Amino acid sequence: MSETKYRQVWNLDSLFIGGSESSQLLDHIRHLEIEISEFEEKTNSFNVPQKINESINVAILIDYIGDIRTNISQANSFITCLLAQNPKDRQAIILQGKITTINTRFEFTLKKVKNTLVKIDYHLWECLLNTDVLTNYKFILNEWREDVETNLSDEEQNLLSDLMVDGYHAWGQFYNSFMNNIMIKVQINGEQKNLSVGQAINLRSHPSEEVRKESHYALEDTWKENAELFAKILNHIAGFRLQVYKKHGLDNVIQESLIKNRMKEKTLDAMWSVISKFKDPFADYLNQKAKINGHKKMKSFNFWAPITTENQKIEYEDAVNFVLEHFGEFGTELEKFSRKAFSEGWIEAEDRANKSAVAFCSGFPLSKESRVFMTFGGTITDVLTLAHELGHAFHNEAMKSIHGMNKQYPMCIAETASTFSEMIILDVAIQKAKSTNEKLFLLDEKLKRSVMNFMNIHSRFLFEKKFYEERKEGIVSSSRLNEIMQEAIDEGYDGSLDNPSLHSWVWTPHYYITQSPFYNFPYSFGYLFALSLFAKAKEKGKGFEKSYLNLLRNSGSMCTEDLVMKHLGEDITSEAFWKKGIELCIKDVDEFIKLTSS
Template identity: 60%
Template sequence: MKNTIYPKVWNLDKLYPDGSKSTQLNNHIKQLEVMVGELEGKLDSFKNIVEENVLLEVESIINHIADIRIILSQVNSFITCLLAQKPKDLNAMTLREVASSINARIESAIKTFQCGLLNIDQCLWKRIIENKDLHNYKFLLNEWRKKAEILLSEEKESLVSDLIVDSYHAWGQFYNSFLSSIKVEIQIEEERKELSVGQTINLRSHHSKEIRKTAHYALESIWKEKEELFAQILNHIAGFRLKVLEKRGLDNVLVEPLMDNRLTEETLNAMWTAVSKYKKTFLDYLNTKAKMDGDKMMKSYNFWAPIGKSNQKIDYEDAVDFILKNFSQFGNEMERFALKAFKNGWVEAENRSNKSAVAFCASFPLTGESRVFMTYGDRITSLLTLAHELGHAFHNDAMKAVDGLNRIYPLSIAETASTFSEQIILDAALDNAESTEEKLFLLDEKLKRSVMNFMNIHSRFLFEKKFHEERKMGFVSSSRLNELMQEALDVAYDGSLDGASQYTWAWTPHYYLTKSPFYNFQYTFGYLLSLTLYAKSKEKGKEFENDYIELLRDSGSMSMEDLVMKHLGEDITSVDFWENGMKLCVKDAEEFINLISS
């Protein structure tokens, strides 16, 4: 009998009592409106400021923006959590509209400031970034000045910001609400159930082939029924994005995602080159697993199927204990943090139908906390999702020691911390394997993640790039979206997946993220980088934790190329760097195939 019971339902009242009716939350929103107004006033003055006051004013504006961002992040995260746990919370929807308006104003103000920085002559600029009080923001200031080069005039950018709330972000919000409202009726054994999309997706790893197949086709039927609405939402989001890019004189849709992720296109191309070079071994893995089930090719609904005897349930208490035990093997700080998160009700894991389908981690920088949201399904996949989201939360915790705007890090490195945590748990499970069958089961789970990052994520990248190219010419129909998705899947999986969902474009929420366009390559980047970091941790033992935390803390104040060079001494623009990570995954695939053969 367990001595400790970890809550499955999170505690949001500690952040803001009374949820969407919280007086404290409303006070923060009012405070933000005042602070943004003050910032806008400062920026009006900044246009005419005399040279001798520039240094002090730049520092004042930077600190003011940082203060706003911290409170705004707290408010946005809380509203996101409210709508995840109860998608039809009308009060939360209203608050989201207000927060979206404030978001648009602060983004507009930052662009105004960036344009102002661009107007500073080079001699004065050098004095600004070398000033001791601004030196910590040297990278950020240079980055903002560079971004200003692609912006429209201040007046036109302000107009874009006004339109973003109702004509851009609103479509992404509508998608999330729409997806959360969908119910799936499905026969499970002798019982007819009504499930959320998230609960139905969890069935892809069910031990019963018939249940997996039933769930797959139940979802396919829903996507087909609603494909026209999904197509409209996606076209509106991409159309708005492309129109802004056109006005800014940009043709390459990757310019802004790469800039936001602090990556060069040279690095991205090197990574995909390495991925494509080593795909054959993963094709062999898929074919081997298909043959175990009597098929020539891997059926898409069987991809997440467990093999061997380790398909038993892993209840939530056991999952938490396993994570704590193995985080402690990596380092004391990671274990300490995870224990605090579990005990203090930072995790929402309850399996119920009236909640969002999307797992996430929300940061609350004002109070130095995070919240993890998921639907725990008593299987290894849920255990790994839990570890993944805790990795995000640990990254947030590490950034508490960092000042102001340097706390904000790109998605590419965020996915490194999350997949690093997954790696710890998967390898721990492999080390504890008591039989060949157990080892095969866990290697299979590990390889699924490799295939997802090297094939599925690649298909998302290929689809999104091609879709945006065609969207420039006009509305892309649902039938054409299906064709584009199928083409991307065929290329990325090299024709090795039978019956892959053409509707992947409809049910993958990443395509509909208006704040993070092209949210795909970051996963592969994070996955391969985390493998390199994990290999280093195995070499150095527990003392590596301090190095790891230092890397995380630097993640908001330099490019990814400089970050990896500083902490690992590696050049990520080189294909060789990415090949090293690919080779580690290839070894797993070869071991799986050899164990099956023997």
């Protein structure tokens, strides 16, 4: 039987033929503009409902909102893919600007709808939500009523929307464009190579410490050269955001992210409290690995270093087969979906220069597809990235029949399906390891995930919180940003990391995402939540997949605490929930130290 070959370059023409010059895409954008205009007209004539039979008027607006969101997402995802595969695609950059303008018009009009709905008499509001045409949107509509942005007048909202296009989102887009065009000069075996940021970062897991170190310092030199520019971008993004908060009367810089994650601050505090209490075992892991590498303390450029020479190079075809095989052991739907993604060209994995540095998954809700973007370098880390992004795609698949109003799930849940998919691969691979070295290699990769979520992500959270507090008082210099980063890393890693990248604030793209501040703690949440889901999956076997799909489908129409209570029966405001997840990871540390000591 001949081996199956998997293409490494995705198929975008099945979405819109012709890339950034696509006439289909232009038609789609023109249709969007017409739809937005109709939505604006409907909104302008929409008055505060006075009777229960006016629920149909609200339902009509909801249909517009769902359709427009779907169409914007379809176009925006396509343009994101174009710029990822070719950051210098000028036409795609122009189209991105158009979609940003359209989305700003949409969000502004949506705010007007919210402002009208919030004026409805409370008793009538409850009656409206229980009508047949609105009951499925009860959670979202109640969320709208509590939207903090409704404090602004229409005039203020209009001004804010105009400013966001060129004075806010533009900074985030400039960051991505600038980062994607940076080339890193790295000496490998005496030969100088020009690499993209993504390719240079991939060298973190190179088997040679000399190469890892060379790449680390080449990247650091680049960040130092451009530190002032990046500091300006970051300060402008934060400054704009803080002005918006001031208009809304918000003083807590974390509040917006909590609202977007549909999470209580009590939940976040419980999670970080438990993580802070249980850092010693993971510091022990880092110290043990440093000792193996011949150092007293873990060098940052050695963190991703392979612990053994097992499985150093994995061919793409083997990686795909590996993922499909182990997905199949969890559930038939996940395996079937993933096979479809590979066979229909949904994956871009080719290792080449001039690509974006960031792996991602984009959903296309109109055509009910996804696209996965990454650079496959042949390591187990790349296999895990592939599984991670396929998890995101599977979440999109689960949501494809859900109305556009209920599709938007919070960031913390967005990282659950992806992390869950990673765990499937790692857990089964460790069980099937054919030697101690292979088991140790995989166990090390699993523990890296724990350190990233309990230490690295914590340091990112600490940095961002401190930075925003200081930004309230004025511009924060690049040198001060380095100092804040050092303080955050020392606390986040419990002092167990040597020679860290103090310019992490430059190359961590999450700090520059204008749509979502504090895009860090959702990863830790998703990781620990996925651990709980995975424990349930192992207990129930393939029968768990149906429950898992239901959880994913509910993820856009429930608050996070209620979602977990409904599907796991757990109170996530309690430290006890988070402790159970971390204790599972501590067992991995014990096993790692046992194997490496012997």
